[in-house]
Amino acid sequence: xxxxxxxxxxxxxxxxxxxxxxxxxxxxxxxxxxxxxxxxxxxxxxxxxxxxxxxxxxxxxxxxxxxxxxxxxxxxxxxxxxxxxxxxxxxxxxxxxxxxxxxxxxxxxxxxxxxxxxxxxxxxxxxxxxxxxxxxxxxxxxxxxxxxxxxxxxxxxxxxxxxxxxxxxxxxxxxxxxxxxxxxxxxxxxxxxxxxxxxxxxxxxxxxxxxxxxxxxxxxxxxxxxxxxxxxxxxxxxxxxxxxxxxxxxxxxxxxxxxxxxxxxxxxxxxxxxxxxxxxxxxxxxxxxxxxxxxxxxxxxxxxxxxxxxxxxxxxxxxxxxxxxxxxxxxxxxxxxxxxxxxxxxxxxxxxxxxxxxxxxxxxxxxxxxx
Amino acid sequence: xxxxxxxxxxxxxxxxxxxxxxxxxxxxxxxxxxxxxxxxxxxxxxxxxxxxxxxxxxxxxxxxxxxxxxxxxxxxxxxxxxxxxxxxxxxxxxxxxxxxxxxxxxxxxxxxxxxxxxxxxxxxxxxxxxxxxxxxxxxxxxxxxxxxxxxxxxxxxxxxxxxxxxxxxxxxxxxxxxxxxxxxxxxxxxxxxxxxxxxxxxxxxxxxxxxxxxxxxxxxxxxxxxxxxxxxxxxxxxxxxxxxxxxxxxxxxxxxxxxxxxxxxxxxxxxxxxxxxxxxxxxxxxxxxxxxxxxxxxxxxxxxxxxxxxxxxxxxxxxxxxxxxxxxxxxxxxxxxxxxxxxxxxxxxxxxxxxxxxxxxxxxxxxxxxxxxxxxxxxxxxxxxxxxxxxxxxx
Numbered sequence: 001x002x003x004x005x006x007x008x009x010x011x012x013x014x015x016x017x018x019x020x021x022x023x024x025x026x027x028x029x030x031x032x033x034x035x036x037x038x039x040x041x042x043x044x045x046x047x048x049x050x051x052x053x054x055x056x057x058x059x060x061x062x063x064x065x066x067x068x069x070x071x072x073x074x075x076x077x078x079x080x081x082x083x084x085x086x087x088x089x090x091x092x093x094x095x096x097x098x099x100x101x102x103x104x105x106x107x108x109x110x111x112x113x114x115x116x117x118x119x120x121x122x123x124x125x126x127x128x129x130x131x132x133x134x135x136x137x138x139x140x141x142x143x144x145x146x147x148x149x150x151x152x153x154x155x156x157x158x159x160x161x162x163x164x165x166x167x168x169x170x171x172x173x174x175x176x177x178x179x180x181x182x183x184x185x186x187x188x189x190x191x192x193x194x195x196x197x198x199x200x201x202x203x204x205x206x207x208x209x210x211x212x213x214x215x216x217x218x219x220x221x222x223x224x225x226x227x228x229x230x231x232x233x234x235x236x237x238x239x240x241x242x243x244x245x246x247x248x249x250x251x252x253x254x255x256x257x258x259x260x261x262x263x264x265x266x267x268x269x270x271x272x273x274x275x276x277x278x279x280x281x282x283x284x285x286x287x288x289x290x291x292x293x294x295x296x297x298x299x300x301x302x303x304x305x306x307x308x309x310x311x312x313x314x315x316x317x318x319x320x321x322x323x324x325x326x327x328x329x330x331x332x333x334x335x336x337x338x339x340x341x342x343x344x345x346x347x348x349x350x351x352x353x354x355x356x357x358x359x360x361x362x363x364x365x366x367x368x369x370x371x
Numbered sequence: 372x373x374x375x376x377x378x379x380x381x382x383x384x385x386x387x388x389x390x391x392x393x394x395x396x397x398x399x400x401x402x403x404x405x406x407x408x409x410x411x412x413x414x415x416x417x418x419x420x421x422x423x424x425x426x427x428x429x430x431x432x433x434x435x436x437x438x439x440x441x442x443x444x445x446x447x448x449x450x451x452x453x454x455x456x457x458x459x460x461x462x463x464x465x466x467x468x469x470x471x472x473x474x475x476x477x478x479x480x481x482x483x484x485x486x487x488x489x490x491x492x493x494x495x496x497x498x499x500x501x502x503x504x505x506x507x508x509x510x511x512x513x514x515x516x517x518x519x520x521x522x523x524x525x526x527x528x529x530x531x532x533x534x535x536x537x538x539x540x541x542x543x544x545x546x547x548x549x550x551x552x553x554x555x556x557x558x559x560x561x562x563x564x565x566x567x568x569x570x571x572x573x574x575x576x577x578x579x580x581x582x583x584x585x586x587x588x589x590x591x592x593x594x595x596x597x598x599x600x601x602x603x604x605x606x607x608x609x610x611x612x613x614x615x616x617x618x619x620x621x622x623x624x625x626x627x628x629x630x631x632x633x634x635x636x637x638x639x640x641x642x643x644x645x646x647x648x649x650x651x652x653x654x655x656x657x658x659x660x661x662x663x664x665x666x667x668x669x670x671x672x673x674x675x676x677x678x679x680x681x682x683x684x685x686x687x688x689x690x691x692x693x694x695x696x697x698x699x700x701x702x703x704x705x706x707x708x709x710x711x712x713x714x715x716x717x718x719x720x721x722x723x724x725x726x727x728x729x730x731x732x733x734x735x736x737x738x739x740x741x742x743x744x745x746x747x748x749x750x751x752x753x754x755x756x757x758x759x760x761x762x763x764x765x766x
Contacts, residue, residue, distance in 0.1 A: 001373065001445055001675070002679050002682070250761075266763075266764055268763035269765070274761075275757065279696075279753065281693070282697065285673060286697060289676055290665070314669060
């Protein structure tokens with residue numbers, strides 16, 4: 001029994017930290033978030049040189065063959081820096097290819113994802129904001145050329161930066177998953193403007209997009225169980241980012257409380273301030289424990305839904321509070337554009353509902369127990 | 372990360388399970404039990420303690436040469452897990468003796484003290500109470516005034532203690548006294564082991580809001596205690612106490628009681644009608660049950676993270692306040708939610724004909740403050756976190 005990171009993982013953490021401090025401080029995040037580019041290609045290339053896109057891809061496809069818990073080490077640090085990058089969306093898509101793709105499909109896509117040449121993302125959610133199998137209505141119809149896709153996906157993570165969409169489509173009674181290059185005829189990508197500008201998402205319309213049968217991952221209409229597990233893994237890295245962001249918000253407010261003086265005292269001496277900060281720390285450490293365990297669970301348990309749901313629910317609550325209270329502890333300075341507190345607050349507000357709200361995950365947790 | 376157990380640990384788990392299948396007295400009526408009914412089942416509990424003691428499972432992690440089990444942290448966790456899931460009674464009957472008096476004597480006691488005091492703690496033959504708090508001292512424990520003056524080979528003790536748990540039933544008290552009023556606050560304090568039948572000790576029960584008397588005021592009128600009963604050096608009492616309390620905090624979070632309370636709350640919600648439908652169908656109730664479960668699981672896992680750090684030889688200190696705070700929040704929430712699930716019936720008092728579950732939840736609702744406030748209020752825990760973990764200035 002050992003619930004802690006290994007020396008290798010600690011080394012990875014330190015490497016990620018050094019890189020992000022040097023290459024992606026918050027001034028840089030601010031530049032990227034106001035840029036019109038779909039993502040920062042310079043940063044992307046540097047991360048590829050360090051092998052970050054290759055982290056969880058098996059070695060025979062040019063990857064490093066590490067586990068999801070290793071990616072969570074990275075995700076937490078990325079969250080602390082509010083790293084604006086498709087990195088984790090890309091990793092989730094790679095996991096889907098690993099889990100569901102044929103040998104041929106893996107050989108075709110994984111090496112170029114590992115090298116950073118191809119950015120992939122999952123296109124699952126639609127207008128109804130329904131995360132279940134029923135929520136997938138984009139239609140896959142048999143046609144002479146193969147399969148024709150018609151419909152619209154919403155909130156496709158980093159859709160504007162993607163070279164490859166893994167598209168969930170209704171095919172007969174079930175759901176299938178197709179690998180569709182972003183440049184295919186009939187695809188229109190419209191960036192969505194999010195409250196949190198450090199992350200990106202797009203609306204993607206598929207209007208009579210023709211794909212080969214060979215682009216289907218796995219069996220016709222049978223994709224959902226495996227896809228659902230991939231979505232769980234993606235939810236864990238999102239939750240890890242949120243824990244990292246909550247921790248960073250806590251540190252920012254704590255440093256401020258040490259130097260800002262009122263009534264001749266640092267405000268961090270007042271219980272009204274220090275108790276709030278202590279409460280945030282309790283939330284950060286508690287959600288961190290849940291996220292770490294869930295990151296192990298998605299690789300080792302047959303069904304990790306309960307663990308994932310608890311992790312995402314608590315991480316959402318933790319970052320929400322850390323973001324809100326972080327602003328309040330800064331006083332009026334806290335709601336200025338120049339103060340970084342709002343960046344964490346916005347991240348929390350938006351990520352709360354990505355991959356399921358706390359309420360959704362609370363319900364799913366009870367459903368896992370037949371309640 | 373590795374959540375598997377070694378062959379040896381699994382074998383130990385099997386041994387514990389077999390033992391429990393044969394010996395679990397199943398008297399662990401959790402929650403809602405008053406002191407009198409606990410006393411009724413005492414003979415059964417003593418037999419249980421004896422059986423555990425023979426196994427070396429009371430004082431499991433204490434050194435073998437003082438009579439402990441000499442066990443490791445992981446086996447101790449397995450033991451607690453298994454007893455917890457079998458809903459067996461608490462491990463060992465002498466709670467305070469096992470939680471901090473014993474470890475304090477193991478570390479600071481003389482050989483005579485170890486020989487004299489440890490075996491009766493392990494066998495539950497002697498019970499202890501804790502003379503720390505005083506009227507007015509509250510969270511500022513070091514402000515204590517109860518004083519001891521040296522007279523030959525005795526200390527003569529005068530003063531008062533309060534909030535002394537189970538003082539009426541204890542044979543011994545671990546007592547903090549001021550032996551030097553001229554030195555700074557923390558340095559003039561000494562720790563003494565006092566027989567409760569000493570002439571000059573008067574115990575007055577305190578009735579709490581649930582109608583019971585688990586606490587007492589204890590008065591000392593020129594009580595003479597041999598100097599040989601001093602634990603540690605004169606003036607070292609604060610250090611001894613800090614060690615004792617740290618020991619209490621480092622014990623693996625008692626998640627089991629929370630897990631059982633949650634299971635029982637779910638059962639309650641399935642039975643009770645609330646506004647014309649079963650409470651378990653009410654989203655308000657469901658959300659809170661799920662949130663509770665998430666917090667309990669967080670507590671369990673954070674405990675495992677700390678345990679791993681201890682196994683790696685690292686110090687775990689103020690961090691344990693994280694789980695103390697979660698536990699406090701959960702205790703309060705159980706008190707709230709259980710009565711809300713019962714709806715109008717939540718207002719019935721224990722003893723009423725129509726009261727649900729014999730009034731267990733009402734009892735819990737009136738009993739949690741003692742657990743939440745005792746041993747450091749949530750506000751004090753927050754100060755500890757803010758000052759020691761975040762580096763914020765002291766009050």
